[in-house]
Amino acid sequence: MATLTIAAAASLLPALQDMQPELERLFPFDDQFIIDGSSGSLVNQIVNGVIHPDIFISAALEPMEELVDEGFVTSGKEAPLLRNSLVLIRNKVNTPATQNIISFNQVTYDNTTAKNVRIYIPEPETVGGVVYEVPAGRYARRAFNYFGNWAFAGQAAHRLDDDTPAAPIFSVARARNLVAGRTTSAAIGTVYFTDAMTAPWRDSLEIIAIAPPSVNSDIIYPIAPLSASPISSHVMTNILNFIKGDGIHYFYDRGFLPLISAN
Numbered sequence: 445m446a447t448l449t450i451a452a453a454a455s456l457l458p459a460l461q462d463m464q465p466e467l468e469r470l471f472p473f474d475d476q477f478i479i480d481g482s483s484g485s486l487v488n489q490i491v492n493g494v495i496h497p498d499i500f501i502s503a504a505l506e507p508m509e510e511l512v513d514e515g516f517v518t519s520g521k522e523a524p525l526l527r528n529s530l531v532l533i534r535n536k537v538n539t540p541a542t543q544n545i546i547s548f549n550q551v552t553y554d555n556t557t558a559k560n561v562r563i564y565i566p567e568p569e570t571v572g573g574v575v576y577e578v579p580a581g582r583y584a585r586r587a588f589n590y591f592g593n594w595a596f597a598g599q600a601a602h603r604l605d606d607d608t609p610a611a612p613i614f615s616v617a618r619a620r621n622l623v624a625g626r627t628t629s630a631a632i633g634t635v636y637f638t639d640a641m642t643a644p645w646r647d648s649l650e651i652i653a654i655a656p657p658s659v660n661s662d663i664i665y666p667i668a669p670l671s672a673s674p675i676s677s678h679v680m681t682n683i684l685n686f687i688k689g690d691g692i693h694y695f696y697d698r699g700f701l702p703l704i705s706a707n
Contacts, residue, residue, distance in 0.1 A: 446473060446474055446674065446675075447473055447474055447475045447477065447498075448467070448471060448473045448475075448477070448498055448499075448675065448683070449476075449477040449478075449495075449496065449499075450478050450479070450497060450498065450499045450500075450501065451479045451480075451486045451489075451490065451495060451497035451499070451500045451501070452479070452480055452486075452500070452501040453480070453482070453483045453486075453501060453502055453503035453579070453665065454481055454482060454615050454616060454617040455503055455528065455580075455616055455617070455636045455638050455639055456480070456501055456503075456665070456695070457478065457480040457617075458638075458642050458698055459638075459694045459695045459697070459698040459700065460478050460694070461478065462694045462697065462698070463687075463691050463694040464476060464478065466691065467683075467686070467691075470686060471679070471682070471686075479495055479497060481615060482503075482566070482569065482578040482579070482614055482615045482616070483502040483503045483504055483507040483577075483578070483579050484507055484569060484577045484578055484579070485569055485578075485614060485615075486500065486502075486507070487502075487507045487510050487511060488569075490511060490516055490670070491510075491511075491514055491516065496670075496672065497670055497673075498669060498673035498674075498675050498680070499667065499668070499669055499673075499680075499683070499684070499687075500517070500667070500668055500670060501525065501666070501667045502579075502665060502666055503528070503579040503580065503616075503636075503663075503665055504577075504579035504582070504583075504663070504664070504665075505662075505664055505666055506577065506579075507577075507579070508522050508666045508668060511668070511670075512668075515671065516670055516671055516672070517668045517669070517670060517671060518668075518669075521668050521669055521671075522666050522667070522668035523666060523667055523668065523684075523688070524664050524665070524666050524667075524703050525664075525665050525666060525667040525687070525692075525695075525703075526664070526692075526695050526700040526701065526702070526703070527660075527663055527664055527665070527700065527701040527702065527703060528636045528637060528638055528660075528663045528665065528699075528700055528701065529636065529637040529654055529655065529660045529663065529701070530583045530584060530587060530634060530635075530636060530637075530654075530655035530659055530660060530663060531634070531635060531636070531640055531651045531652075531653065531654050531655065532547075532548055532551070532632060532633070532634055532651070532652050532653040532654075532655075533620070533623055533632065533633055533634075533635055533640050533649045533650060533651055533652065534623065534630065534631065534632045534633075534649070534650055534652050535623050535624055535625075535627075535630065535631050535648055535649060535650075536647075536648055536649065536650050537627050537648070538629060538630035539630070539650065540630075541559045541560070541561050541629075541630035542555070542559075542561055542630050542632055542652070545561075545632060545652055545653075546652055546653060547591070547653045548588055548590070548591050548593070548597075548653055548655065548656075549591030549592070551563065551588070551593060551596070551597045551600075551632065552593065552596060553596060553600070556600060556632070557600055559630070560629055560630070561629075561630045561631065562602050562622075562626060562630070562631040562632070563597060563600050563601045563602060563631070563632055563633065564601065564602055564613060564618075564619040564622045564631060564632070564633035564634075565581055565584045565585075565597070565598070565601040565613070565619060565633065565634050566580045566581035566584070566613055566614065566615060566616050566618070566619050566634070567581050567601070567603060567612060567613055567614065568581060568582075568614075569612070569614045578614055578615060578616065579663075580615075580616035580619070580634060580635060580636060581616075581634075583634075583655065583659055583662075583663060584597075584634035584655075586655075586658075586659045587634070587655040587656060587659045590655075590656045590658065590659065602622075605618060605622060606622060606625075607625075616634075616635050616639055617639065619633045619634065619635055620633065620635045620639045620640065620645060620649070623635075623649060624645055624648040624649050632652070634655075636663070637651070637654075637699055638698050638699040641698075641699045642698060642699070664703070665700075667687065667688070669684065
């Protein structure tokens with residue numbers, strides 16, 4: 445049955461890895477692959493022919509809409525799958541330096557820069573002059589704008605990976621890892637709830653604030669098959685029905701939230 449390749453937002457990787465043995469048992473492809481990364485970066489790779497997934501799961505609606513507009517996903521085939529929440533986190537090692545931060549609006553100069561507290565926020569990736577949003581970074585900007593302090597937080601955010609100075613923070617997973625890895629000084633950052641609560645990260649991270657409902661209500665993960673996938677429509681329908689049905693608990697087990705009923 446050839447291969448099954450799922451391209452998914454990095455925050456989904458642990459849940460999909462949990463699910464993979466059952467996917468392999470139910471759908472005996474020769475090989476199954478999971479490609480993870482920021483949703484914008486994955487879209488860029490799909491559009492430019494770098495990767496050829498059969499299924500795409502995005503951390504926001506806009507990257508999926510781009511694939512629909514570009515003809516890589518057939519309109520009407522995309523469907524909402526999950527919800528998540530954006531949170532503000534700190535590393536547990538040096539909490540005294542961040543004890544005054546219990547809300548997004550308390551990310552101020554006095555509470556961060558003046559105390560050598562680093563701020564990590566995922567940032568957009570620019571490829572060939574085209575900007576590809578990292579959804580978590582966009583949600584962070586909205587959360588800080590809600591409280592009127594994005595002008596400071598965005599400017600103060602560290603743009604590079606400390607361990608790899610040439611590596612910008614293009615994914616929520618990188619932001620999380622950097623906050624958790626600050627063992628000699630304090631750090632805060634914006635990530636998804638699931639990123640903070642996934643083992644082993646929950647042992648070194650603490651959630652100190654949750655983004656406003658107006659932001660979190662829009663954090664929806666859609667799923668869709670790629671138009672060019674060679675997998676038959678019958679098999680593809682069965683796979684998608686499993687992910688959206690019996691397999692959905694793998695996501696819930698990792699802290700993702702069910703969709704809110706329109707009723």
